[in-house]
Amino acid sequence: MEKLYEGKAKVIYPGPEAGDDPLSGQSPSGPVHPRVVRVYFKDDATAFNGQKRAQIAGKGVVNNQVSAALFRYLEAHGIPTHFVRQLSEREMLVKQVxxxxxxxxxxxxxxxxxxxxxxxxxxxxxxxxxxxxxxxxxxxxxxxxxxxxxxxxxxxxxxxxxxxxxxxxxxxxxxxxxxxxxxxxxxxxxxxxxxxxxxxxxxxxxxxxxxxxxxxxxxxxxxxxxxxxxxxxxxxxxxxxxxxxxxxxxxxxxxxxxxx
Ligand SMILES: Nc1ncnc2c1ncn2[C@@H]1O[C@H](COP(=O)(O)OP(=O)(O)O)[C@@H](O)[C@H]1O
Ligand SMILES: [Mg+2]
Missing domain, CATH: 3.30.470.20 (ATP-grasp fold, B domain)
Incomplete structure (x- = not known):
């Protein structure tokens, strides 16, 4: 799968295409609004500006689920976030920013x-x-x-x-x-x-x-x-x-x- 970006802890993949837009659903022919991307959480850990590197088993699963829970909580309390929904143990769908x-x-x-x-x-x-x-x-x-x-x-x-x-x-x-x-x-x-x-x-x-x-x-x-x-x-x-x-x-x- 083509990556949009790979960072130290996460990978960004293109989100679903227009037509199966999970957000609008009302404009199958029109542009996706807003554009969504998938974030995949890795187990890779870095510290001290990348000088220290290792894997932390299960970290990606924890960070995805903790982030999802916190974004939901913050949205419910009036904070606008990029979060759309959790897709799997290690992936969430977000609005591209x-x-x-x-x-x-x-x-x-x-x-x-x-x-x-x-x-x-x-x-x-x-x-x-x-x-x-x-x-x-x-x-x-x-x-x-x-x-x-x-x-x-x-x-x-x-x-x-x-x-x-x-x-x-x-x-x-x-x-x-x-x-x-x-x-x-x-x-x-x-x-x-x-x-x-x-x-x-x-x-x-x-x-x-x-x-x-x-x-x-x-x-x-x-x-x-x-x-x-x-x-x-x-x-x-x-x-x-x-x-x-x-x-x-x-x-x-x-x-x-x-x-x-
Ligand atoms: N909704 C979003 N749209 C586009 N880019 C995002 C979004 N949320 C986070 N990012 C960017 O995606 C990257 C996430 O990967 P990460 O491994 O944390 O990268 P980095 O090593 O640059 O910190 C970061 O550069 C972050 O700024
Ligand atoms: Mg980062």
């Missing part, structure tokens, strides 16, 4: 690159959630970028920037509550946004900013409440062991009924 080349990071506690950059200990509770941007560019090592540079480089316009920050903070509030009910603390996470590609989309939806990519233990830090045990990709980055088990446990908590 033009990815904004920013990694949008939200932090509730100090950790990872933030703690290293500013020389602070990990785990300090921040007085309010921070939104941070990195330029999504592997060759440059995803450098930190500030608002004025984002705008000057034309990566987004002013209203898109405001919208991205607003959505990122809303997603944070929703996910924090979601994981708290599952005895996990959301320490930080990375989001990607895109502009909705159209064809026959209503004019007011064309170019609209939607949440894209994935939300999974690869892209979040989740700590067990009480013990602070790491339940995310840091187990792989830091050779803590129990990597597969942590991913499976996150999936189990996501699938369980909330407890609190």
């Amino acid at each position: 033009q990815i904004v080349p920013l990694e949008v990071i939200v932090r509730n506690r100090t950790a990872g690159s933030f703690a290293r950059r500013y020389g602070v200990e990990e785990g300090r509770v921040l007085p309010y959630p921070l939104v941070e941007f990195s330029l999504k560019n592997d060759a440059l090592g995803d450098p930190l970028i500030y608002d004025d540079a984002v705008l000057a480089l034309g990566l987004v316009n002013g209203s898109e920037l405001a919208r991205i920050k607003e959505l990122a903070l809303k997603v944070n509030a929703l996910l924090k509550a979601y994981f708290a009910q599952r005895n996990l603390e959301l320490v930080d996470f990375k989001l990607e946004f895109g502009r909705l590609l159209h064809s026959a989309a209503p004019a007011d939806e064309r170019g609209a900013i939607v949440l894209a990519d994935e939300i999974s233990p690869d892209t979040m830090r989740l700590w067990e409440m009480g013990t602070g045990e790491k339940m995310d990709k840091d187990r792989f980055r830091r050779d803590l062991g129990g990597v597969e088990e942590a991913y499976q446990e996150v999936l189990r908590r996501v699938q369980a009924e909330p407890s609190a």
